[in-house]
Amino acid sequence: MTTDYQAAREALGARLREIRFSAPGGRLTGTQLAERYGWHKSKISRLENGRQTPTPEDLRLWADACGQPDTYAELLAKLQGFESHIRSWRRQLAAGHRHVQDAHNAAQANSTVLRAWESSWVVGVLQTPDYARAGLARSVERHRSPQDVEEAVRARMKRQELLYAGNRRYHVLLWEPVLRALVCPPSVLLAQLDRLMGVIGMDTVELGIVPLDAPIKQPPGVGFWIYDDSTVVTETWHAELWLDDAASVETYLRVWNALRESAVYGSEAQNLISAARRALTAR
Template identity: 40%
Template sequence: MSNQAQEAREALGARLRGFRKDAGFASGRAFALATGWQESKVSRIENGKQNASEDDIRVWCTTTNRSEQIEDLIATVRHIDELWLEWRRQLATGAEKRQQAAIPVYSKTKVFRIWHPTLVWGTLQTSEYAAETFKQVVNYYEIPDDTEAATAKRLERQQYLYRGDRIFNVLLGEQALYSNFGGKEVMKGQLDRLLSVMGLARMSLGIVPRSAPLRIWPGNSFSMFDDKLVLVETFSAEFSVTQPREIELYAKAFALLKQSAVYGTAVRDLIFAAIHHYDRMSTD
């Protein structure tokens, strides 16, 4: 869970603890007896270790004579849930809708900071490479197959590489050059694409070599949009970071990752080495 969501959950727990004590329940055990809950559940909710459900809020507020707070606290619970969006819910109708949602964010952003340790950033992908990633998304999440539409929508983001005065700071792990999506020909096409975008005026493409000394652990991929939003992807969910203090941590992480990166000719050498690797492959 993101720090922002966790902090909100802890704040809710502290507020509920205050309600309990104000109502005369000196201990979590006494409150558990009154509600028929396990004492451990009371403790987990109060300490932000467990999400309170909407029904939990109703019971808590009714038991502590704070019924007037039910509506407000249920809104708080729903807000916490929104900070952590399940992929299955986002992708319920296929992958295209999620790709469409990214376009307004891209159109407003002036400075991009992108970190992908194991695959090529979506906006730099070829159509063949993107299609292979979407096929995996469809199979993994068992969602409707709209690979073609999702790929087209992802490629639509590439217009922003050439329009306006946007700055793209992109870091890839060396593994991204070797993570095989679609076989040798697809990968060679994708690597050639990276060579071509390196020449764009406002594109800074760095690679963190696999043996480079690291100043911070690689962690998950993340995308920073100005200093306003960070999107972080995991297998189960994508979460949005908007709290300034948290965004500063991602900016710091990006700066530390940059210290391990190479640029220019060294990046070309790494890409050519990866192309040579695929040239030597006899089959896909």
């Protein structure tokens, strides 16, 4: 969790405490507030000290209990302000994967120069439906989220229309192990490799592959996207991060450019894909 995120959560907690202390009927104790809604009494302390992120419903109930329902809009705006940068998977996927895919579709549609680095799997905009289905099904298992895999697959496939619009450029870097990682059945990976082979040569896509044996100036690390050199999107196991401060974006740009120096393109990239394909069919 970032320092800025934690500071924002603590500031929200301090505001909750102010509201509780200034209840029109007199200061409401933490015990009284907890008993009103059947909360564990430690929840009040955790929220006020920034050790737990409240839900929108927590904020509404808090404002009502303290006799200040008009503060709910303010509290919700504070919550949304820092959660727009760190979006927990638990919250994002409460309604399934479809709306997450829609959010990425919108972000890419509103960008003209898109840079990506991926060290674990093929980026969504270049995936086949079966490859996407395998990855999304694993995500449903991991996060125990609603089963909307087919809707999510259709939304992710719709993103590929952007490849043919002609008004944006994708600069995608993949680490060679991505070509061999069995994150899906072998037959699905085989079709995915064929799809990547077909992408090479498109005027809207520059696909580079960093060979496993290439010297690299940066550790592979996690994958990320950079939209118009102004917004970075990356993810961890628990959350998705949307970063737009200049210092963070500049750091990711330096990493991307360093990795790009180790990438191969065109026929050399095709050779790596072909080698992965041969190894797969020889299994």
